[in-house]
Amino acid sequence: MKPLEPAPREMDCVVVGGGAAGLSAAVNMGRMRRSVLLVDERDRFMWHHKLDNYLGFPDGVAASEIRRLGWRHAARFGAQLLLGHVATASRRGDRFLLRIERLPEGGMFGQTPSPSVPRDEEMARVFGEVPEGGPMEVLARTVILATGVVGHFPEFPGRNECVGQSLFWCIHCEGYESIDRVVGVVGHTEDAVQTALDLLDFTARVTIVAGRPEGFDVPASRLADLAANGIGAHPNGVVQYENRGGQMQALVLDDPARTRIPVEQVYTIRGTRATSELARQLGLELTPAGQIAVTSEQHTNVPGVYAAGDATNLHDHQVSAAAHQGNQAAFGANYHLYRPVQRAGGNAADT
Ligand SMILES: Cc1cc2nc3c(=O)[nH]c(=O)nc-3n(C[C@H](O)[C@H](O)[C@H](O)COP(=O)(O)OP(=O)(O)OC[C@H]3O[C@@H](n4cnc5c(N)ncnc54)[C@H](O)[C@@H]3O)c2cc1C
Numbered sequence: 001m002k003p004l005e006p007a008p009r010e011m012d013c014v015v016v017g018g019g020a021a022g023l024s025a026a027v028n029m030g031r032m033r034r035s036v037l038l039v040d041e042r043d044r045f046m047w048h049h050k051l052d053n054y055l056g057f058p059d060g061v062a063a064s065e066i067r068r069l070g071w072r073h074a075a076r077f078g079a080q081l082l083l084g085h086v087a088t089a090s091r092r093g094d095r096f097l098l099r100i101e102r103l104p105e106g107g108m109f110g111q112t113p114s115p116s117v118p119r120d121e122e123m124a125r126v127f128g129e130v131p132e133g134g135p136m137e138v139l140a141r142t143v144i145l146a147t148g149v150v151g152h153f154p155e156f157p158g159r160n161e162c163v164g165q166s167l168f169w170c171i172h173c174e175g176y177e178s179i180d181r182v183v184g185v186v187g188h189t190e191d192a193v194q195t196a197l198d199l200l201d202f203t204a205r206v207t208i209v210a211g212r213p214e215g216f217d218v219p220a221s222r223l224a225d226l227a228a229n230g231i232g233a234h235p236n237g238v239v240q241y242e243n244r245g246g247q248m249q250a251l252v253l254d255d256p257a258r259t260r261i262p263v264e265q266v267y268t269i270r271g272t273r274a275t276s277e278l279a280r281q282l283g284l285e286l287t288p289a290g291q292i293a294v295t296s297e298q299h300t301n302v303p304g305v306y307a308a309g310d311a312t313n314l315h316d317h318q319v320s321a322a323a324h325q326g327n328q329a330a331f332g333a334n335y336h337l338y339r340p341v342q343r344a345g346g347n348a349a350d351t
Contacts, residue, residue, distance in 0.1 A: 021309025022146030023070030024326030030077025049164025152270035161246035187269030
């Protein structure tokens, strides 16, 4: 007779994603005395960005430092942290089965880790690892998806060092750091034109490059707006993003002269994609633009599954928003775990 497979471990909650949203959810589930496992494949916070608008850090704080503090915080309230990739998620009655794989060497995206991140010792102390010899399975009574987004930065040598230091996309995050700097915007759409014009509140030295041979895809009136506001516009592709040590230096245009446009910073307008594969597997509703659809309290359409952070937001990609939504998701998941008698009016309803 075939030996029985060991039953998968069961947790009150599995949080997928260890950015601001997931960590905040794990802290709060832990404080509610729920067993919680957070699984993270460490991606977005590997960028070298510094947060200068996050309350409580008047001198700014590295995103990696927020994450490190978040690990300590979640671990203090009993959350188990696991380095791994949640490959699949499916329903099992009123539970959810998650299959967690080891990370390939170099992480999921083969990114160069930031040298400023004292990640490895701290990670080794607080994170578990998926054991050798195959994926592990966990049954969850509730799931919180906090899987973030994938940013579409252009590919070029030195790109990973530049992201967050001199290669940006968000004026709310980095506009202030562009004051009086020489800035290039790369993009052919109305978003790019708007970014170039909005940057004028920070610097007068703005140039826009379409970033593709077909040129700009905006009405002539918008090109006229750029010209009227002193913004040079080049309808060319970019053959080289010159950079050194994380510092952008120039955009080299795809024209016969290989025109070189010196820049100190570049904003790229290539957008992001919500990481929603697990959401699809679980049958969650998505928005038309692909984010996980949630209520104002982070409920999805599947009872017991919650989502928070960038994966649920089209525009509001901020650490403060993600942390708040992680809290809300935890409160929702905790409510789901209450016995009916513990709910408002002893009501069996899960809302
Ligand atoms: C260059 C840059 C500059 C920024 N500047 C600022 C700023 O100044 N101020 C500000 O407030 N915000 C800023 N942001 C945005 C901020 O970083 C995000 O809004 C925030 O990180 C969102 O948190 P999150 O938890 O939703 O997602 P993330 O931080 O992206 O975390 C999601 C995590 O989920 C993991 N994950 C995804 N799928 C899986 C899976 N299947 N299994 C396991 N793990 C998985 C990812 O690896 C990732 O670690 C910046 C972002 C970038 C990239």
